[in-house]
Amino acid sequence: MGLPPALKVFEDEITQLKKQMEGIRKKLKAAAPGPAATDILNRYIGKKAAFALRGGPTITATLVEHDRYNCLVETEEGQIVLLKHALDTIKPVE
Secondary structure, three states: OOOOHHHHHHHHHHHHHHHHHHHHHHHHHHHOOOHHHHHHHHOOEOOEEEEEEOOOOEEEEEEEEEOOOEEEEEEOOEEEEEEHHHEEEEEEOO
């Protein structure tokens, strides 16, 4: 016994919505930084590093913490928040 035609329409719509949601989930997962990017910065927490900023200057500081967009660093003058999009490189200082 099959579904009545009115319910069949809803079943088809639900199937299409599930496919759309799966596509959206894949796009969101691809847009988010992977664990590898986070793991790399986690290695520098508590260590002194040279942060090369776009435009030339370099700041030598200790990485305190970071999130998706910012790095909190401790310099001789105090704490500074560096925006990740303003960084070119981070190099460990021994």
